[in-house]
Amino acid sequence: MNILSREKNEVIVFDIQGEIRRSDISDSTLHQLVKDQLETGKRRILLNFENVQFIDSFGVGEVLASYISTHNLGGELKIARISKKLYIIFQVTMLTKVLDIYDSEDLAMDSFGKI
Amino acid sequence: MKAKKVHSLLSRVVDVKPAETLSALFMGLLLFSLMTAIYIVKAVKVSKFLDDNDIQNVAFAYLLTALLIGFFVYLNSRLVQSLNRYFTIGLSLLFFSASLLLFWVFYDKGGRAYSFVFWFWCEIFIAASITQFWVLVNDLYNPRQAKRLVGFFVSGGLLGGITGALLTSILAIRLETRGLLLICPFFLTGCAAFVYLVRRFRPREETTANPDAGEEKKEKVPYLKSFTSLVRNRHLVLLSGIMFMGIIVTTLVDFQFLSVVDRFKPDNSERTAFLGVVFLILLIFSWLLHTLFTARILKNRGMRFTLMISPVVLLVLSLAVIVVPFLSPVPAVLFLYWGVTLKGLDKSLSHSLNQTVRELLYIPVPPDVKYRAKFFIDMFVNKFARGVAALMILLVLHFSPKEFLPIIRNISLAVCACIVIWILFNRLIVIEYIRNVKRHLKIKWRDADRYVSEKVDLDMTKMVFDTLHSRERSSVLYAMNLFDLVKYDRLSPELKQIISQKSDEVRAGGMNTLLELDGDPLFQDFDDALQVEEMSTEIDEIMSMDVYQELVQDKIGRMVTGDREAAETDRMEAAKVLGMIKSSAVVIDHLKKLLMDSSVEVNKYAIESSGRHFSRELAPFLINHLGRAVTRHEAAPVLVEYGLKILGMLKDYLAAEETDLRIRRSIPNIMADIGTQRAADFLMIELKKRDPRVTSELVEGLYRLRNADPDLHFEEKEVVPVLKHFIHRSYSAVIELHRIMPEDNQGARVEELKNSLTLNLQRIFELLCLIHSSDDIIRAYQNICAGTRESIDYSIELLDNLLNKNLKDLLLPLVDDIPFDERVLLCRRKLDLLQKN
Numbered sequence: 001m002n003i004l005s006r007e008k009n010e011v012i013v014f015d016i017q018g019e020i021r022r023s024d025i026s027d028s029t030l031h032q033l034v035k036d037q038l039e040t041g042k043r044r045i046l047l048n049f050e051n052v053q054f055i056d057s058f059g060v061g062e063v064l065a066s067y068i069s070t071h072n073l074g075g076e077l078k079i080a081r082i083s084k085k086l087y088i089i090f091q092v093t094m095l096t097k098v099l100d101i102y103d104s105e106d107l108a109m110d111s112f113g114k115i
Numbered sequence: 116m117k118a119k120k121v122h123s124l125l126s127r128v129v130d131v132k133p134a135e136t137l138s139a140l141f142m143g144l145l146l147f148s149l150m151t152a153i154y155i156v157k158a159v160k161v162s163k164f165l166d167d168n169d170i171q172n173v174a175f176a177y178l179l180t181a182l183l184i185g186f187f188v189y190l191n192s193r194l195v196q197s198l199n200r201y202f203t204i205g206l207s208l209l210f211f212s213a214s215l216l217l218f219w220v221f222y223d224k225g226g227r228a229y230s231f232v233f234w235f236w237c238e239i240f241i242a243a244s245i246t247q248f249w250v251l252v253n254d255l256y257n258p259r260q261a262k263r264l265v266g267f268f269v270s271g272g273l274l275g276g277i278t279g280a281l282l283t284s285i286l287a288i289r290l291e292t293r294g295l296l297l298i299c300p301f302f303l304t305g306c307a308a309f310v311y312l313v314r315r316f317r318p319r320e321e322t323t324a325n326p327d328a329g330e331e332k333k334e335k336v337p338y339l340k341s342f343t344s345l346v347r348n349r350h351l352v353l354l355s356g357i358m359f360m361g362i363i364v365t366t367l368v369d370f371q372f373l374s375v376v377d378r379f380k381p382d383n384s385e386r387t388a389f390l391g392v393v394f395l396i397l398l399i400f401s402w403l404l405h406t407l408f409t410a411r412i413l414k415n416r417g418m419r420f421t422l423m424i425s426p427v428v429l430l431v432l433s434l435a436v437i438v439v440p441f442l443s444p445v446p447a448v449l450f451l452y453w454g455v456t457l458k459g460l461d462k463s464l465s466h467s468l469n470q471t472v473r474e475l476l477y478i479p480v481p482p483d484v485k486y487r488a489k490f491f492i493d494m495f496v497n498k499f500a501r502g503v504a505a506l507m508i509l510l511v512l513h514f515s516p517k518e519f520l521p522i523i524r525n526i527s528l529a530v531c532a533c534i535v536i537w538i539l540f541n542r543l544i545v546i547e548y549i550r551n552v553k554r555h556l557k558i559k560w561r562d563a564d565r566y567v568s569e570k571v572d573l574d575m576t577k578m579v580f581d582t583l584h585s586r587e588r589s590s591v592l593y594a595m596n597l598f599d600l601v602k603y604d605r606l607s608p609e610l611k612q613i614i615s616q617k618s619d620e621v622r623a624g625g626m627n628t629l630l631e632l633d634g635d636p637l638f639q640d641f642d643d644a645l646q647v648e649e650m651s652t653e654i655d656e657i658m659s660m661d662v663y664q665e666l667v668q669d670k671i672g673r674m675v676t677g678d679r680e681a682a683e684t685d686r687m688e689a690a691k692v693l694g695m696i697k698s699s700a701v702v703i704d705h706l707k708k709l710l711m712d713s714s715v716e717v718n719k720y721a722i723e724s725s726g727r728h729f730s731r732e733l734a735p736f737l738i739n740h741l742g743r744a745v746t747r748h749e750a751a752p753v754l755v756e757y758g759l760k761i762l763g764m765l766k767d768y769l770a771a772e773e774t775d776l777r778i779r780r781s782i783p784n785i786m787a788d789i790g791t792q793r794a795a796d797f798l799m800i801e802l803k804k805r806d807p808r809v810t811s812e813l814v815e816g817l818y819r820l821r822n823a824d825p826d827l828h829f830e831e832k833e834v835v836p837v838l839k840h841f842i843h844r845s846y847s848a849v850i851e852l853h854r855i856m857p858e859d860n861q862g863a864r865v866e867e868l869k870n871s872l873t874l875n876l877q878r879i880f881e882l883l884c885l886i887h888s889s890d891d892i893i894r895a896y897q898n899i900c901a902g903t904r905e906s907i908d909y910s911i912e913l914l915d916n917l918l919n920k921n922l923k924d925l926l927l928p929l930v931d932d933i934p935f936d937e938r939v940l941l942c943r944r945k946l947d948l949l950q951k952n
Contacts, residue, residue, distance in 0.1 A: 021584075022715045022716065022719060022745045022746070023714070023715055023716055023745075025715075025744065025745045028744070029744040029745070031744075032744060039870060039874070040866065040870055041866070041869060041870045041873060054583075054584070055580065056580050056581065056584045057576075057577035057578075057580040057581045057584070057719075058719070058745065058748065058749070059580070060576055060577060060580050061577065061748040061749075062748070064567055064571070064573070065748065067563060067567065068563040068564050068567055069563075070563075071560060071561075071563035071566070072560075072562065072563045072564070073877070074559060074560045074897065074900055089579065089580070089583070092579075093571070093572075093575070093576040093579050093580075094570060094571050094572065094576070095571060095576060097570040097571065098566065098567050098570045098571055
């Protein structure tokens with residue numbers, strides 16, 4: 001798994017490539033990367049799942065931990081471009097009740113700050 | 116430039132923001148002019164009335180006022196409702212001004228009827244104009260602004276009263292009483308001009324009602340509706356109660372004072388002169404009290420304490436006159452001093468502290484309800500209380516011996532009884548006030564931990580992902596995970612479909628195929644999967660057989676010691692199955708080895724299985740996984756499940772400096788999730804050590820604990836030093852920011868300091884949650900972080916009422932809505948104090 005970060009319109013976008021599995025973690029976890037951004041005062045986080053084929057339970061834990069850390073500071077964490085396969089698993093496990101998931105990065109960007 | 120100059124001048128006497136300067140100045144002048152006119156009119160009213168009537172008739176005049184005032188309350192209310200508020204207030208001032216000219220014309224022609232009419236007109240004028248002024252204050256300013264400015268307005272009003280009294284005493288002889296009536300229209304016309312100027316220079320961000328509301332919606336509020344607005348609002352009912360009891364007490368005290376003056380100053384002119392002097396001294400004393408102490412007392416001691424001063428002082432003085440004459444003979448002249456002191460303290464406290472607090476108490480009430488009810492409280496309740504007091508006096512006089520001392524004593528007894536009820540109302544309204552302030556503070560964001568756990572079954576979700584993942588690794592692992600899921604018994608039909616889908620279907624087509632509604636059924640082996648459910652009991656029985664356990668343990672023993680690279684999947688299966696069989700020394704031993712396995716996938720299953728045996732021997736191995744980012748989130752919930760059993764062990768790991776820092780930092784949250792007072796005590800012990808490497812995590816853990824269980828107890832004396840530590844750090848950050856910002860506005864250090872300030876503030880509020888209601892503190896914090904200027908003000912108002920003086924003084928420089936330079940100055944001062952202490 002490889003995670004690149006970039007800033008766009010005051011939103012930190014994490015482009016995640018590969019599968020978020022515990023066996024693929026090298027230096028930093030997704031949650032740690034999100035926490036690093038939160039500590040620098042950033043409060044808007046977007047996870048770009050375009051190149052994520054699958055995640056395991058560790059990946060789910062990372063995404064939810066990132067969500068909790070962000071929202072507990074009054075921030076927002078959203079997900080964009082998730083595969084249909086993952087989306088359905090998210091749906092049946094009720095993750096879609098919690099996570100804001102958007103079809104495209106632009107839609108996700110537009111949604112920040114809107115209630 | 117002119118506005119800046121005015122601000123720099125005005126800010127020397129009042130804590131005023133640039134945007135409020137002109138409106139505050141004109142509001143101050145408005146009340147000054149109004150009070151000047153009122154004190155002239157008051158003197159003329161009493162003088163004229165006493166010329167035409169006996170002094171006893173004053174009680175009947177009060178009674179008459181109480182009976183008739185309702186109609187005029189109704190009329191005034193209708194006017195303010197139906198017209199632009201500024202316009203109505205200006206117009207009514209001009210009306211009062213013009214009618215004074217008529218009273219001047221008919222001064223000597225009306226006799227007793229004139230004096231009664233003029234008395235009544237004065238009551239209407241005073242009540243209406245004062246009420247209208249405070250309605251304007253409530254419209255223009257939010258609680259925080261009002262708290263800063265009200266003291267200035269009241270000082271202006273008291274100075275106006277002194278000016279009016281002085282003018283009366285100086286000019287009454289030259290112009291005669293009648294001539295004084297010609298001075299008042301001058302001041303009242305000035306008042307109307309100030310109302311216009313206030314409207315023109317009102318602050319941009321009006322926070323409550325729109326004073327022009329009358330222009331937009333010509334809503335006519337019936338008199339009855341004003342009454343029902345009041346009755347339905349608990350806060351207003353309590354406020355009415357306070358005013359009602361306060362005015363009864365004031366009227367009774369006034370009667371006692373007049374009785375004393377009547378007895379010891381029998382000569383009419385001497386008495387009038389004496390009253391005049393007392394009146395002036397009283398106002399000056401009130402002004403000094405207000406200027407020097409009101410704001411300070413309110414700021415330092417809060418509303419709760421301030422509200423109690425007046426009733427307690429009057430109670431002590433009233434009890435004194437009941438008790439002392441019984442104990443020893445009292446020189447007659449002492450009664451005169453007592454009466455003057457009683458009257459002086461009642462009036463001065465009423466003009467300063469009580470008036471200020473009462474107006475503050477109006478502020479959290481919704482604007483519509485407030486301005487409807489304010490007329491009713493100020494005019495009707497006020498007069499009605501006087502009527503009740505007059506009846507009480509008549510009753511006491513009827514049943515008392517016609518002697519001075521018994522009458523004074525019996526009236527004092529009535530005063531004491533009323534003060535007890537007054538104190539009760541005071542206590543209730545403080546609670547209600549805080550509740551009302553909180554209503555203005557919405558929760559900006561929910562506790563995400565709680566929200567996620569409410570919406571998502573995390574254990575089940577992880578199981579689903581593990582099951583899907585395991586299908587790619589091994590059919591055995593897949594079957595075991597599936598078996599777990601079935602046992603979990605929370606499978607929806609959709610979930611069953613997804614999980615029962617063949618592995619290769621998932622790999623080849625992904626879940627996209629699920630969206631294709633046409634065609635053949637997708638899940639050919641769905642029924643097979645469901646059979647697992649039926650087999651559940653049989654599997655349990657097999658696994659509990661001793662022979663099975665022996666065989667499996669033997670097999671696992673070989674797996675665990677085998678070639679790890681080649682048999683990762685086997686070891687994963689082994690780790691999984693160890694969680695399904697009975698606990699034994701061998702099982703625990705195998706799990707220890709698997710917990711130390713080089714494969715994180717194996718570790719994951721070993722951690723999960725460890726959570727089913729809860730052996731203390733496994734706990735250190737699990738704790739070690741807290742140091743690894745990839746297994747931390749698996750190990751933490753298992754350790755939480757161990758609960759109290761390992762609390763001591765966790766504490767030891769946390770305390771040991773040689774422990775991996777990542778482990779130490781993970782432990783507070785685990786202890787928080789375990790909960791209990793013991794966990795809280797352990798965390799507090801560590802917090803007191805002030806190890807900067809784990810302080811943040813400890814505070815976060817304590818906050819989570821408190822949030823989950825509000826009954827947990829934390830010693831304030833233990834929390835406050837840590838709070839001060841974070842406040843100290845914040846002060847230093849503010850000062851350093853101020854030092855480096857002019858040169859390097861966007862630099863990395865500036866960003867670092869700003870972030871440090873944000874994080875420190877979060878920790879400060881988390882710590883405050885330990886010693887105050889979490890809900891209150893969270894509301895205040897969230898509204899300070901993300902709120903508007905108004906919600907920041909309400910947050911600070913709430914903190915003002917919750918925190919003790921020391922904490923308030925330390926915290927406010929960091930959160931108050933003040934210019935940065937002023938913040939730096941305050942931080943420097945407080946930092947010096949902290950360092951000295």
